[in-house]
Amino acid sequence: MSPFTSTFDLIERFRDGDETAFGQLFEKYRPRLGVLIHYKLGAPLRERVEVDDILQEVFLAASKDIGSFTYRSPGSFMSWLSCIADHVIIDEVRSQARGKRAAEVVRFRSAGNPGGPEPADSATPSRILMQKEGARDLLGRLDALAPDYRDVILMAKVEGLSSAEIAERMGRSREAVAVLLHRALQRLRTLKETNE
Amino acid sequence: MPGQHGNGGTENQRDDSPAGDAGRERRVAQALADYVDLLSREETVDTASFCQRYADVEADLRREIETLEEMDTLTEASTYDGADHSCEPRLERLSGHRILGEIGSGGMGRVLLAVDERLGRKVAIKTLKTQYSSHPILRARFMNEARAMAKLSHPNIVHIYNLGEPHETPHFVMEYLEGSSLTEAAHALPLRQKVDLIQKVVRAVEFLHQHQILHRDLKPGNIVVGADLEPKLLDFGLALQVGDLDNRVTRAGEVMGTLEYFSPEQTRGNTALDPRSDVFSLGTIFYRLLTGSLPFHGESFAETVTAIRDREPILPRRLNSSLPRGLQNICLKALEKNPSDRYQSAGEMAQDIERYLAGEEVLALPTAYSRLLAGRIEGHLRELEAWKQDQIVSDSEYDALRKGYGRLSEREDTWIMETRRLSLSQVTLYLGAWVLVVGSALVFLFHFPELSGVLAVLVVGAAAVPTAYFGIRSWKAGRLQFAIAYLLAFCLLLPIALLVTMGEYGAFSGLTKGRQDLELFYQFDSFKKTTNAQLWWALLLSLPAYVWLRRFTRSSVFSLVFAVIAALFSLTTLLRLGMLEWLDNDPGRVYFHMIPIALVFFLVAIALEHSGRPSDSRYFYPIAVAFTFAALSGVALFHEPYAKWLQSVAPWTRGQVEYLFVVNAGIYLLLQSFFERFHSSQLRMIAKSFRFVIPGHVMTSLLLLGLEASRLWEESPARTAMRREARIFEVLLPMVACAFVFGSIPKQMKNFFASGLFFLAIGIVRLQQDFFHDRATWPITLILVGVTLLAASRYSAFRLVMARRLRRRS
Secondary structure (H helix, E strand, O other), X not given: OOHHHOHHHHHHHHHOOOHHHHHHHHHHHHHHHHHHHHHHHHHHHHOOOOHHHXXXXXXXXXXXXXXXXXXXXXXXXXXXXXXXXXXXXXXXXXXXXXXXXXXXXXXXXXXXXXXXXXXXOOOHHHHHHHOOHHHHHHHHHHHHOOHHHHHHHHHHHHOOOOHHHHHHHXXXXXXXXXXXXXXXXXXXXXXXXXXX | OOOOOOOOHHHHHHHHXXXXXXXXXHHHHHHHHHHHHHHHOOOOOOHXXXXXXXXXXXXXXXXHHHHHHOOHHHHHHOOOOOOOHHHOOOOOEEOOEEEEEEEEEXXXXXXXXXXXXXXXXXXXXXXXXXHHHOOHHHHHHHHHHHHHHXXXXXXXXXXXXXXXXXXXXXXXXXXXXXOEEHHHHHHOOOHHHHHHHHHHHHHHHHHHHHOOOOOOOOOHHHEEEOOOOOEEEOOOOOXXXXXXXXXXXXXXXXXXHHHHHOOHHHHOOOOOOOHHHHHHHHHHHHHHHHHOOOOOOOOXXXXXXXXXXXXXXXXXXXXXXXXXXXXXXXXXXXXXXXXXXXXXXXXXXXXXXXXXXOOXXXXXXXXXXXXXXXXXXXXXXXXXXXXXXXXXXXXXHHHHHHHHHHHHHOOOOOOXXXXXXXXXXXXXXXXXXXXXXXXXXXXHHOOOOOOOOHHHHHHHHHHHHHHHHHHHHHHHOOOHHHHHHHHHHHHHHHHHHHHHHHHHHOOOOOOHHXXXXXXXXXXXXXXXXXXHHHHHHHHHHHHHHHHHHHHHHOOOHHHHHHHHHHHHHHHHHHHHOOHHHHHHHOHHHHHHOHHHHHHHHHHHHHHHHHOOOHHHHHHHHHHHHXXXXXXXXXXXXXXXXXXXXXXXXXXXXXXXXXXXXXXXXXXXXXXXXXXXXXXXXXXXXXXXXXXXXXXXXXXXXXXXXXXXXXXXXXXXXXXXXXXHHHHHHHHHHHHHHHHHHHHHHHHOOHHHHHHHHHHHHHHHHHHHHHOOOOOOHHHHHHHHHHHHHHHHHOHHHHHHHHHHHHHHHO
């Protein structure tokens, strides 16, 4: 990666008032954060909330709080963003709950609400991800994984956590996490083979 | 969606895993963990060489890593532009310039730093990102826009040196600007230099608009200020094209950066923008420069959009109290939510800033103040309503406050009597207009031997026509304060000009009923002999002009002009009916004829108010009320048939004027109870004004009647009937006075109370002189009555004390 666009430089440039730097940061982290948010939202919320909206909120919040962010290691920006995403999603859940109380929102059909109306565009929640066949297929397989398996893969590859961080988050040893990841990947592969 | 099951999944799937060597599995897992750690440091890992390090499990590891890398299809799928800039091809040369590196990257373009080796200067090259450059329409637009920009040459707009050849990646070469963004540059500058800077920017944007280019993305980051303090505009005109492509996601990063500078119409995704959208962005930049903070800013994306669309910015002077009011007005005018309230062009805004820089009065009259007030007032009014219901404030206080608030929440009128602040220029303007009108009036009032015939008409025309012309022009140009002054002058000059023309050409010169003694101006020797008919026609012909001006400017001051001139017209009509003769022989007739005039004014006012024009009707009501008072009082005083009618109905009144006033008071009582039925605040004010005069009418009449009866009785003491009458009035006056004192309670009329007290005192004195002459019992009785009343006012407290005493006893 060129020194021009390293995360550290971009953050520093943005702090100095270079607004284009933030655009670049956004471009750089958006794809991974998008996938992360997709999973953080969970199925019921995904039907009502656009991943993009959360993304926007996350980056807006990030741009405001950039002063409070300290760059410790290359991955720290991503985990910081992920942390903001958690807050934004929690806020969203709260406001959704409020909204529902206020005006009895019609709930679309879902596993928890089989009698609800069919959403006008079923692909809406993660339209972005669904556009490509490969991605759709992979999403399907990830959904079929056990939550632990899915989480470990996301943390390792998308969120970009180190094995020690994953271990801390999951409350397991680093070795256990390594094995879990190994098995998760095996399972993902098996699902692919059975699909084919 | 599936995938929402419990935690047990891990256990189940353990069975699926190949029952391989546990040690081998750990080894692969360990290697994977190492790989993950490398990834977490955002390092680019060469999979092949990495796997080689774990020779024993290399194949397994590679398979695992490949599976892990499959996750990239997700991130890539959500990436439209292959976002990482490292994905962009490294360009070596463009248009013969050697590329040194990348300076910046926006939504769809990259800006590269390059060097022109022949001239030995640095240049900036803007290119389309790879994924866009293959898009033929975008590519064509990009180059078209660049071509349009290349035609521009302006000191405050970045220069385009040349355009890329068709076979190359689309790009254009522009001057390389060294400097800082507008906000950074302006940060430490004194106010005047900040204003100078923004002035140049506004002029540059105007220049763009003149060349049919909208910037659409004005923000401090797009304005580079060099060491010479010359701002340069960058990056214009391209924003829309991206919006067209329906991939707003790509724009997301950019939208976020600039959202705060968007106009309300831009936040609605409106693609049909006009220059006024750029004016709004200029306003935001101006605000930022003046105050150091953004006018519209929310905690979230959605809040920012709401702020831009609906919220009023904090007044700049609240944030920086040293800021001149003129600059605040410019700023707020540019930030009007409704484009039609804004400066209609960047040029207009620039002119206003120039006016400020030249030390002149700024013309901007932002609506923000009245809306700001209205927003606050709404809450106050609700509170006020509650206070009234809880009787914390009196009805009259409530009315007065409501009226005051109502005036506040109206848009500040441009008319001098309704502006919130007088200024020297405005006062001078009105003085000039007034002198002009008075000067012209002299031409119609008096004879000037050197100024007669066509010359007089020309002179007055030379005063009237330019005022109308400049008035309308200034109004269209948004200089409302000037326009109103000009147009008001024109309103007065119009009948004058008509009169002068009629006078000089002898139109409508026929006398009223052919008699000179009925002509108003024939009564005065020094005046020009203007006939009543000429007056009448001049006023009548002027009226439509006021209606038109009212519609054209939507300023209610022309309704005032209309109402006043219409009142004069009504009086002139009476003149033509022979008012001067009636004044000599039968003045009552004049007043009698005012009744229909009052009626017409009432009807017009009610009609206006009902058609939703309370700001017009409020000028007609007072005139109607004034005519009513004048008519009824005049009729009572002078109209003989009225007195005769009373005498025939009630012979004992002897047709005395005072009785007629009491009848008038009754009429006012009827009128007030009629008008009170309406909910409109204006009509309630009318009711109040009728109610106001009742006690004076009644009690003054009673006093005068009593005095008259006493006088008659003294003249002929033998007449017992007269004596009885005098006595009746002596008793009646204090009684009625007391009635009024208590009558003040239901309608909260304090004048009932005050005049009641006053006439009660007079009544007591009169009783003393007649009934209780030299009797000490009278003042003592009065003192006792006073004490009793004082005690009665504490009646409830008294009862409480008594109750307590009784309880103690028992």
